[in-house]
Amino acid sequence: MSVIATRHFLALNFSLAHNACCRKIGSGIMVFVVLTFTHTAHAENNDFSECISRIKSQAKAEGIPDRTVSKVLDKVKYIPRVIELDRRQPEFTQTFANYFNTRINDERIQRGRELFTRHRPLLNQIQQETGIPAQYLVSFWGLETNYGGYFGDWSVVDSLATLACDPRRSTFFTQELFNAMRIVDAGDISPERMIGSWAGAMGHMQFMPSTFLRYAKDIDGDGRRDLWGSIPDAMGSAANFLRQLGWTPGLDWGREVRLPPAFDYSLAGRDQMLSEAEWAKLGVTTTAGTPLPPSEQKAALLVPSGHQGPAFLVTKNFYIIMRWNRSEFYALSVGHLADRIAGATALHRTPRADTEKISREQVRQLQMDLSTLGIDAGEADGVMGSVTRQAISRFQKSTQRIADGHLDASLLIAIREAAGMVR
Incomplete structure (x- = not known):
């Protein structure tokens, strides 16, 4: 029985124990449950303590200074809820309409435009240095943390330690925990301020520690790479990440298009790229019905809601967005939100809402x-x-x-x- 389940069981039987007709039986159950809970928690704490001791030894062998290992791990806590979240899978499949319409709304678009204007000098400077258009950085910001409105409220150190001591993905999260120690050792953040998602993603742009170490930059010149408290550092680091992933300057992510009647939808899919000129020969047009430019630029066709929903031609930069998050729905949302922040209108064809739930x-x-x-x-x-x-x-x-x-x-x-x- 898990600790969480035991707690629920304990609460239930506490109520039974105070019921007059069941008092004698309830008190016996209470003793059993308390003993079970105590035994489970004790065993769990022992296992976690032994694991942390091993990780401390491994961290020192990795060259992480003793003082940093102690600073990060001496007070680390096991969080059962993190394991529950790691095991959780959604019961029903997510549709594009539900995903997209939840994330692309008037409030998020308007807020993105306001921040785009407010930080335009900074964003222009970053764009000149990296080739990453400003609206994309603001779009990632909006989708990752609602423009810094919510970083997550988990201790990254506690979350990573909990997952490192769980056998399912221990190797991956142990390395991320080591990387978190290296960030602390560099003086970028204290363990107490290292707050993020339950899985260890951090700051305005939700970087994992390994991503932080490879791509985070000190843009504001204060000597720290602060992705929590410095918008310049967060935007500059995101741009550096995208540039290093292979973003092509001067190329958009894609666009919504119109398909002709009797179109062969078997041509859709990320693995089938044709030139825009070839798509034009197949009858694909802009949403206004005008011809596509006679370009040799390669693009793939996506129809995430089927033939009754919007269609998109996506470029190489779309695949770069997917290296940030390996979801077509996410990448389409980033691209469209960026367009809207820059002043574009809504989709010509609204994503088809699916009322049926498929598990x-x-x-x-x-x-x-x-x-x-x-x-x-x-x-x-x-x-x-x-x-x-x-x-x-x-x-x-x-x-x-x-x-x-x-x-x-x-x-x-x-x-x-x-x-x-x-x-």
């Missing part, structure tokens, strides 16, 4: 059903990734449907029935 277990079964039909949908993990969407598109095309890779309840049933006929 991860249904997606996992779908992936197995597609495999039964001889269509590779990737690992049966319940995640609607690009491989699964391409597999759905192949099924749609083979059954004379619009092959947009979009899943709804009726298609889910059709695939289930088709797989049943094969078995």
Whole structure:
């Protein structure tokens, strides 16, 4: 029984113990629960203490000074809630409409425009030095922490130590904990001020410690890389990160486009890039219906809500955004929010809202059903990734449907029935 579950059980039986008709039984249960809770907490604390002792030895072997190891780890705490969050998976799949409409709203756009104007001299300087357009930096800022409104309220050191002592991803988080110590040792931040997400992402731009060490910069000249209290440091570090990832100056992220009737949606997907001239020959136009420029610039077509939703041509810089966060929905949101901050209008076609909820277990079964039909949908993990969407598109095309890779309840049933006929 977990510590959290034991606490709930304890509260329940405390109530029972005070019920007159059950007082004798309840008191016996109380003794058992208290003993169970005490034993579980004691064992957990012992395991954590032993783990931290090992990490201290490893940190010293990594060359981290004793004083820094002690400063960071002597008062570190185990947080059971962090483990719960690490194990949690959403019950239902996220749709583009729900994701996008939650994040791109009038308030966030207006606030982004205000900050874009307020910090324009700083942002212009950074853009001149790095080639990263100002509106993208503000867009990342808005999506990561709502423009610094919420960094997270977790002790990064406690979170990383908790995850480092958990076997699931111990190696990764142990290294991140070492990196956090190196940040403290450099004098950039104290352990107490190192606040962030439950998984250790920090500051205005939510850098992990390893990202901080590689890309954070002291822009304001105070001798510290302060991604919590210095907007210049945060913006300059984000620009440096994007530049080092390979951002192409002078190239946008992509754009919304209009597709012709009877378009072959099987051409959509991140792995299929054509020149804009080639897309133009296929009947793709701007949202206003004018021809695309006759450019040899490569772009891929994305239809995240299917044929009834918006369509986007995305460039190489879109893939750079995805190296920040490996989600198409996130990258599309960053790109569009950046456009809106710079003064662009709303999407020509609103993302199609899906009223039907599809669970991860249904997606996992779908992936197995597609495999039964001889269509590779990737690992049966319940995640609607690009491989699964391409597999759905192949099924749609083979059954004379619009092959947009979009899943709804009726298609889910059709695939289930088709797989049943094969078995």
